[in-house]
Amino acid sequence: MNLIALAARNVNRNRHRSLVTIGAMTFAGMIMILYASLMEGLFLSTERNALAMNIGELQIHVKGYRDDPDLYTKIEGSEKIISKLAANGMTASPRLFGFALAAAGISSAGVQLRGINLELESKVTRIHEHVYKGEWLNRVDMKGVVLGRKLARTLSVNVGDELVIVGQAADGSMANDLFQVKGILKGVGEEIDRGGFYMLDTSFRELMGLTNGIHEIVIVRDDKTVEIEQVTDKLSAIFPHYEVLNWRKLQPLIAEILDLSDINIYIMLFITYIAVAMVVLNAMLMSVFERIREFGVMRAIGVGPWQLFSLIYTETLIQVCIAVVLAFIFGLPLAWYFQLNGIDLTQFISGMSFGGIAFDPIWRAELTQRSVMAPLVTLVLIALVAVLYPAIKAAVIQPVKAIHYR
């Protein structure tokens, strides 16, 4: 007897019941794809915010600079280093750092001046995309600066306002100049929010009297599949006189938070899957127990327990396969919609950060192979596990009890 043909016929003839079961599984699959994509989006945006706003993936400093960030502890010949990095499949950008006092009206605050190469910085971080008010730096406006959100609040400045910078230049003289607030950043992390003061590298050099050298090189891999630790080792070997560190070493707290959030995401996914499993289990239980009399008759006229078990399993497999295809067809555009539009949480978490990681107020889904395949595979497993109990029950029940089952 052709089991698949018999199972397919049963699925087709029990049309109403099959539609309800397939519908429940399709809905569960769609929700799982959407949820997994949203979680993937949350994880990636957290990682992106943690790395793409400031740290990058790797950094090069002069040994000892991080413990004592001195204006004079510089990397010389950075162009050569950046060219070498490019030859090794990496994009890099130089940075200059200095400390000064910023004042506007009666307010003042200590700031970390950040002199950046406009073109290269935009290739290694996405800070330029996170302007809350005004606009990002440009080469035309040499006196324009962009401030962290909390710093702007501390100084009581807005876009277009002027502020004075006072500090010590490289030659020991006083460095002071007037700048204009060109933009204010969104919340991107505690360090930048409170003290971030972005300016052009040329303006920095002019202000601080620093003619050559840089303080930091920020690096990102062109090929993300290459292991970060492997790259770190490779660069350490290429530049033995410098300190090469990846983001996990640079910000161990962030690394821990991200690891923890990854675990949290899996726990939340697991809880969601359990809830979905209950829905599927309920549908399968109803589907099988509604037909227990029919199965009792089958047993009575000679269908063996294993044959019946296999029949129920094959029917379930057919239904779940249809549900997987439908969940894929309907779940993908649903997740895609949330990838494009996201969920606007501005009212709740705008400017919120935790452990130096800013939360993106627009929560977007991220469709990846994992966020689509894992829910569908899980759905199949859930259905096959869910049907196990009713299938065994139907297979071993005494025919006379099944026939008179109420």
Added chain:
Amino acid sequence: MAGEVHTNNPAIKDIVRLESVSKVYQQGQLEVRAVDNVSLEIDTGDFCALCGPSGSGKTTVLNMIGGLDVPSSGQVWLENHNLARLSRSELASIRRDRIGFVFQAYNLIPVMTAYENAEFVLRLQGVPESECHEQVMMILDEVGLKGMEHRRPDEMSGGQQQRVAIARAIVTRPAIVLADEPTANVDSATADALLDLMQKLNQEDGVSFLFSTHDQRVMDRARRLIRLRDGRIESDEARR
């Protein structure tokens, strides 16, 4: 056991033998003795009726003979098999190959057509499709359902459904047909026609029949009448 080929062998005298069989149901605190120490033999080729009032144990005896239910004590033998010693799969094979069931409530598979219901057991036995088709069409013709092959149970009357149930029970030419009140839900004309058909199969093909009934028409045609009362055999009478 499975796949073993049997024939209705007249050399086996007792097709069914019950040895001191009892069946006790527990209803809450109460113990209900549905069948009480029944011993009997059904001979090959018998056309036998179990009769008695409701609750006398007729259906329970039939279910135990068919391996659908298990006795609380005693032994049930079908041909040379002690049913208590068989596994679930072996019992399924016996039911598939040696027993035909006709239930009072028809118990057809609702999603299958008349043809598919009648064909089902043959396909379970592994009979090739072309052979199945020939046999099923012949049996549906015999039970008067020619032209109704594609109807589903819910598209047929009670009598027609019972005819399908009989077709399903006899299409494999089993050693014995166990029929539980086969005429209870059909009109007189249909009942007579069904009994004619079963009598013909008994006489021409040697298929044994055991009915549970309290229909006088069935009792009148039975060659042996076993009366049950309160789970015990009250009388066992051979007729004609």
